[in-house]
Amino acid sequence: MRDLLMTTHPLSTESQSIDETPQTSGTTTPTRQEKPKERRRGRYIGAIDQGTTSSRFIIFDERGNPVASHQAELARIHQHSGWHEQDPREIVSTVENCISRAMKAYALRGYRTSDIHAVGITNQRETTVVWDWETGEPLHNAIAWPDTRTKGLVREFKSKEGADKLQDLCGLPLSTYPSSVKLVWLLRNCPEVKKAYDEGRLAFGTVDTWLLYNLNGGKKRDIFVTDVTNASRTMFTNLHTLQYDDTLLDFFGIDRSKVKLPKIVPSSCASAFGSMDSGPLEGIAITSCLGDQSAALVGHCAFAPGTAKNTYGTGCFLLYNVGEKPVISKHGLLATVAFQLGAKRKPVYALEGSIAVAGSGVSFLMNNLGFFRDSRKISEEAATVPDNGGCIFVTAFSGLFAPYWIDDAKGTIFGITHHTQRGHISRATLEAVCFQTKAILDAMERDSGQKLSVLTVDGGLSNSDICMQSQADIIRIPVERPSMHEITALGAAVAAGLAIDIWKDLDELNGMNESNRTVFEHQISEAQSSRMYKQWSKAVEMSRGWCDNSEIDAT
Incomplete structure (x- = not known):
């Protein structure tokens, strides 16, 4: 969900391994001709980070x-407006390719495979995969989390008796976002899926369950599990018991006897996730699994209640640690499981604000409007003008997520004049993420009764100094950016290491990735910041109701 869109050239099909591009690791890298040097023995952890x-x-x-990495682009399939699918086989093959290429880079740098003690997984959430249990073959493309084909279904379910009780059970409002409505759509519209269900x-x-199933050899072992963080995004799981809830399943018309649901386990476990069945890491245990936003929270070491992080990737996701009891939002946020780092540790919960469009807004300017050929150029384009020139871009490509939940809005640019330049629209695109982040922080303050003192950030868009300065100006609290950007993958590695006692206690992780942080302080007056936010709020209201129900169903 949170890919670091701006760390690689977006037009290439694959990024290079870290032995080939020093920017990924920030360390001196050998050339291909250099003879590998023997490295000091140590303990290493591999992290699979499967994103949108x-x-x-x-x-x-x-x-x-x-110390080594590889990244590969994943194709997005858009058969109709609002549809977003992925090939389940490609999800697995890109992961396997990345492991193979990163391990070559690792060996080239003089490290030993035998020093890798475990593998962790983090993944895009809500994206739904269905397959035939008897053959192990997928029955349909994966329906990705931003997909909005289920708008009509959501409206249908909102009018159903009991709809107003769901959020108290699962922490999520009815929307196109969770996995539940995606599964219902598949059952209603795909005969092959319905036939497998009936039989x-x-x-x-x-995605975590699909990856774990395949990395363990598929039918050979039938490893069929999910962790508490991913399970909490399906809308089938009771947030309080962390088990599938019959009330929730019945509401969506899902018969538990006809569909196989993965076993729910803690996010960090030495045995539940199996081991790599083949490839260069064959036999290495998989010891963690977290949804990507939860992994980022762990990567920031936000273990204490009151700590928070914001990830600026494809979408933008702000998680606020609320401790060991869930807080059901009254102000448009989601309640979710933050992490459970072992069966002996209690689950920790979070309030979450989800923004559908962040880095994907930059991709829109690049791919659809031709503003630049490299998404990293967004800051250069925005720097050509001193401000947004009165331009406000409500990036409601999939409606608006938290805290608004407006599904009848469309992407709308207000304030265009003869003066408007590409730089103004570029700034407005970056500011759209920052304004929505402020709306989420305001809602979190009302839900929790506490004001955040600092916002820690990661994700590709966080590399833009202009974006982060705008964020600090708009929310008027410091924005803190770590020097090492691979926070989500780091969270998966931390959880994997905790499972096998590389770190025995959370206190041992204090100070990790703390050096060389960049802090952005607000540089404009409170009055100016308030005026900007008031204008944004007006634009949001004006974008509401842009399309009627028939148009919503058609997109």
Whole structure:
């Protein structure tokens, strides 16, 4: 969900391994002709980071430093407006390719495979995969989390008796976002899926379950699990018991006897996730699994209640640690499982604000409007003008997510004049993410009764100084950016290491990735910041109701 869109050239099909591009690791890298040097023996952890637009594999040392990596782009399938699918087989093959290429880079740098102690997984959430349990073959493309084909279904379910009780059980509002409505759509619209369901052959899972099933050899072992963070995004799981809930399943018309649901386990576990069945890491245990936003929270070491992070990737996701009891939002946010780092540790919960369009807005300017040929050029384009020139861009490509939940909005640019230039629209695109982040922070303050003192950030768009300065100006609290950007993968590695006692206690992780942080302080007056936000809020209201129900169903 949170790919670091701006760390690689977006027009290439694959990024290079870290032995070939020094920028990924920030360390001196040998050339291809250089003879590998024997490295000091140590303990290393591999992290699979499977996101919306790419897959990557990164190997970390026990101090949280990446030593080798590889990234591969993932194709997006858009058969109709609002549809977003992925090939389940390609999800697996890109991960396997990244592991193979990163391991070559790792060996080239003089490291030993035998020093890799475990593998962790983090993944895009809500994306839904269905397959035939008897053959292990997928029955349909994966329906990705931003997909909005289920708008009509959501409206139908909102009018159903009991709809107002769901959020108290699962923490999520009815929207196109969770996996539940995606599965219902597949059952209603895909005969092959419905037939497998009626015959009891249908397996349902999110990307983590599909990856774990395949990396363990598929039918050979039938490893069929999910962790608490991913399970909490399906809308089938009771947030309080962390088990599938019959009330929720019945509401969506899902018969538990006809569909195989993965076993729910803690995010960090030495045995539940199996081991790599083949490839250069054959036999290495998989010891963690977290949804990507939860992994980022762990990567920031945000273990204490009151800590938060914001990830600026394809979308933008702000998680706020609320401790060991869930807080059901009254102000448009989601309640979710933050992490459970072992069966002996209690689950930790978070409030979450989800923004559908962040880095994907930059991709829109690049791919659809031709503003630049490299997404990293967004800051250069925005720097050609001193401000947004009165331009406000409500990037409601999939409606608006938290805290608004407006599904009848469309992407709309207000304030265009003869004066408007590409730089103004570029700034407005970056500011759209920052304004929505402020709306989420305001809602979190109302829900929690506490004001955040600092916002820690990661993700590709966080590399833009202009974007982060705008964020600090708009929310008027410091924005803190770590020097090492692979925070989500680091979270998966940390959880994997905790499972096998590379770190025995969370206190041992204090100080990880703390050096050389960049802090952005607000530089405009409170009055100016308020005026900007008031204008944004007006634009949001004006974008509401842009399309009627028939148009919503058609997009």
